[in-house]
Amino acid sequence: MVKFSYEFKLNVVLEYLQGYGSTYLCKKYNIVNPSTVLLWINMYKAYGLKGLIVRNYGKVYSGEYKIKVLNWMHTQQKSYPETALHFNISASSTIFTWQRRMETKGIRSLYNKRGRPKMQKTELKVTSCQKNLANEYMIKYVYTKIQMKHPKSSKFEVVHKLINQLKSLSKSYILQVIQYSRSVYYYNLKKAKLSYDNSYIENKIKNIIIKHAAYGYRRITAVLRQSGLKINHKRVQNIMKRNNWQCKLFSRRKRKYNSYKGQVGRIANNILNGDFTANKFGQKITTDVSEFRYGNEDINHRVYLSPVMDLYSDKILSFNISRHPNVSFTLKALNEAMLNLKSLPYRTIVHSDQGFQYQHHSWVNTLKKYNAIQSMSRKGTCLDNAQMESFFHIMKSEMMNVHYNTKESLIHAMKVWIKDYNNNRIKEKLGYQSPNKYLGLIS
Structure with missing residues (x-):
């Protein structure tokens, strides 16, 4: 990383304030990124000449300080450069690295020490207070991120996505952090699940009717049960009635053929006598x-x-x-x-x-x-x-x-x-x- 002297920065800032653009200054002083010039300007406006002092790029930050920075960035809804400026951190990419490390590797990654490890490794201990602070930040950050990604979703849908994304944390803890009632969440969850089940069952019933147009609710219930779905016949009947899928084929009268022409031969006795049950095949x-x-x-x-x-x-x-x-x-x-x-x-x-x-x-x-x-x-x-x-x-x-x-x-x-x-x-x-x-x- 290229280090610029205090005098160099001051000359660039003074010329910028005189009306020269950042692109012109980058070409004149051979600066690669125009955002670097803008960062110096903002540092000067915020901290004066102290903001232009050459800082130690190798500075080591504690885990508590990293969490503090990330939490402030989230609550104040600031960008990485704005956060770096506020905390006088040399590069905004440092904060970005903390953020990604926190998301992928968890809280312990923010407490890892830099440099060559010593011969005797000491186990890193994270207090419950530090862990709670990190978890709260993570929950609020992901919650805001989901809200921005799905602006038209209801609050319950956002909360449900948040819980599914942070499965390592308990539901009760997540709901407590974002101040969402536990009873309201489970009420909406049950309602959503029932709606999903109805939609799934309706599709299954519709497919059965397409294949067997003459099936009524009883036989459709049997087919659903054979597929492993536990369902009451009354629920199937209600769904079919609501969608006007009830079978109406058997309500029409059909022509009847009559082959009786009087006694023209032998009349046998009525042995069955209305008993149409049989115990054996072919009986x-x-x-x-x-x-x-x-x-x-x-x-x-x-x-x-x-x-x-x-x-x-x-x-x-x-x-x-x-x-x-x-x-x-x-x-x-x-x-x-x-x-x-x-x-x-x-x-x-x-x-x-x-x-x-x-x-x-x-x-x-x-x-x-x-x-x-x-x-x-x-x-x-x-x-x-x-x-x-x-x-x-x-x-x-x-x-x-x-x-x-x-x-x-x-x-x-x-x-x-x-x-x-x-x-x-x-x-x-x-x-x-x-x-x-x-x-x-x-x-």
Whole structure:
């Protein structure tokens, strides 16, 4: 570092006061930095001729003095040069070095002695008073720094950022130093956390609805719980109600197909008698036929679905889609399902309504071929086959809320939906699992 004599400084200052600029003087006297000239001027104005006396650049400052200087700079909100001028310190960079050392290495770094260490090292002891003074300065400094960086933030947000930044200090101590009520802080913290949680949950619910538009609050609650989130169904319901996300697909009435044409064959007894529970896979199965429309939705723009459902897992074992709801159409789905169940050590009960397809001798003979037991609903009593009726209602509500222009597009949508039903669509009856997951077919 270049040292300038007292006489040299005085000549520069006098010329400056006569009207010469700092840039001109730097060129004339070969001074590198114009701020050096300004520092001499300020020192002269503040301390007179004493301010121009050549100081000892190797002066060693105590830790207490360093903390005092830094604390004054913070409380008075002065710059490094202004602070150096006030305390008659040779270079403002010295104060800057103290500041950075304090931030990165802590209070002990301000008490380190300069020069070569002695042979016998003595442990540096810092009193509690000195430590508290340093901590208070650090808290106030960082607090002011955050305020300047985030001028639009609320006081709580600034305090919260301060606490997160100074994790080595206790919250209570920080709040005490900046004079912020502890109860107010925790009240706002709880409020902010609840707001954050609601925003997080709303995003999760929104993503579930995008993927499963037909899910109500119960099944959405189940999906959230399966993801590890502990949440009450009433809270989910309130969030969905507030955002108008409630499922309204099931409120519309759907067309019902009726295959009953009187007694045209054998009428079997109602063995199930409304009991749709099963203890084993394939113990009870049910079937029915329903109509789906596309295009102009007239007689020439209809297809029919005949699914076979297992009442143990609610899985669709097989299905057939055709333009004509004849006997062979229903037998194809039945044969496919029974082939998968023929190895079971017990007889299967096959339940249906009294549609003409199920009274036909071909249907009855097929059941005898597989040693199955036939069961039929009572005439005009849809509740006797409520499980199948419920399936059709769900399917039409979830996939027929759009119009299909062609038969191919409708059949493709039906197949995709049934596959998704078996693999992904969760049900409360199955412990909020899909049929295939309930059977252990998928993980």
